[in-house]
Amino acid sequence: QKEVEQDPGxxxxxxxxxxxxxxxxxxxxxxxxxxxxxxxxKGPELLxxxxxxxxxxxxxxxxxxxxxxxxxxxxxxDSQPSDSATYLCAMSEILIQGAQKLVFGQGTRxxxxx
Amino acid sequence: GAVVSQHPSRVICKSGTSVKIECxxxxxQATTMFWxxxxxxxxxMLMATSNEGSKATYEQGVEKDKFxxxxxxxxxxxxxxxxxxPEDSSFYICSARDITPGKGASYEQYFGPxxxxxxx
Numbered sequence: 001q002k003e004v005e006q007d008p009g010x011x012x013x014x015x016x017x018x019x020x021x022x023x024x025x026x027x028x029x030x031x032x033x034x035x036x037x038x039x040x041x042k043g044p045e046l047l048x049x050x051x052x053x054x055x056x057x058x059x060x061x062x063x064x065x066x067x068x069x070x071x072x073x074x075x076x077x078d079s080q081p082s083d084s085a086t087y088l089c090a091m092s093e094i095l096i097q098g099a100q101k102l103v104f105g106q107g108t109r110x111x112x113x114x
Numbered sequence: 115g116a117v118v119s120q121h122p123s124r125v126i127c128k129s130g131t132s133v134k135i136e137c138x139x140x141x142x143q144a145t146t147m148f149w150x151x152x153x154x155x156x157x158x159m160l161m162a163t164s165n166e167g168s169k170a171t172y173e174q175g176v177e178k179d180k181f182x183x184x185x186x187x188x189x190x191x192x193x194x195x196x197x198x199x200p201e202d203s204s205f206y207i208c209s210a211r212d213i214t215p216g217k218g219a220s221y222e223q224y225f226g227p228x229x230x231x232x233x234x
Contacts, residue, residue: 008155036225043118043207043225044158088157101148102223104157 003027006089006105015114019076023089023105026070030091032100033065035074038086038107047087048074079112086110116142116212120226127198127233135193135229137208143188144210148223149181152205164191198233205230 006023013019021035031052036044048063050056050072056063062075072091076083088107092100117140127133137147145166150158162183163171170183182194191210195202209223 006157041205041228041230043120043209043227045225046222049222101160101163102158104159106157107155109155 001026003103004089004091004105007108008106010109010111012111012113013079015079015081015112017079017112019079019083019110019112021074021076021087021089021108021110023072023091024070025072025091025103027091027093027103028067028070029093030103031094032092033063033072034090034102035061035063036088036090036104038088040086044088081112081114084111116210116224118208118210118224118226120206120208120229122229123227124230125232127231129199129233130197132194132196133198133231135195135206135208135231137191137193137210137226139189139210139212139224142210142212142224144191144212145188147185147191147208147210149183149191149193150207150209152207152228154205158207161193195231198231200233203231203233 004025033050035048037047038044050063050065053065053067060077064073086107086109089105090102092102119138121136147164149161151161152158160173161176164183164185166185172178185191205228207228209225
């Protein structure tokens, strides 16, 4: 079993729809949860970050973490064609020193149709 | 924001040759850089953690003698794929942390644009 599971899709929705992306994980030590967006042939860029459980909102994006279920979500409201990309969840443990190692999900390929 | 560059962006080499990929933090200092490999339609897999001035830490299953990492300064890390073979063809991505006091939370890594390696 992978530490982080993410449905690779592809997921195709019409413009303006609400998009829900999800990941599950097995390592209860994960404390940091991130969502990255990756355009084709580019490096990932950080979209959202959440520490421990809870919700976080940033514009059209909302990240949710449910540690009891080991489940995280990213919601995109009023989706735009420019949101079309691969979305990767990533998580890490707390390390006493040094940078945390990120464990990535497989990524979900999302297409927003005009 | 913090910018990380990689060079080259694409490289094609013959089997058996070595290839060096550079990762630079352009406007910040990074004590730690990470090297990832990404196969088509798959996620990023951490290969190694590169620490400035010390030996890199490799993930399980990654051959340290094949993937040589040098992090000689706070802004540059290099990955050399030695004696490359077709199965090494992949997208290699680096990331870096900004250690500037008051900047960059401990969780945040800035990613480079990636290097596509094709071994023929």
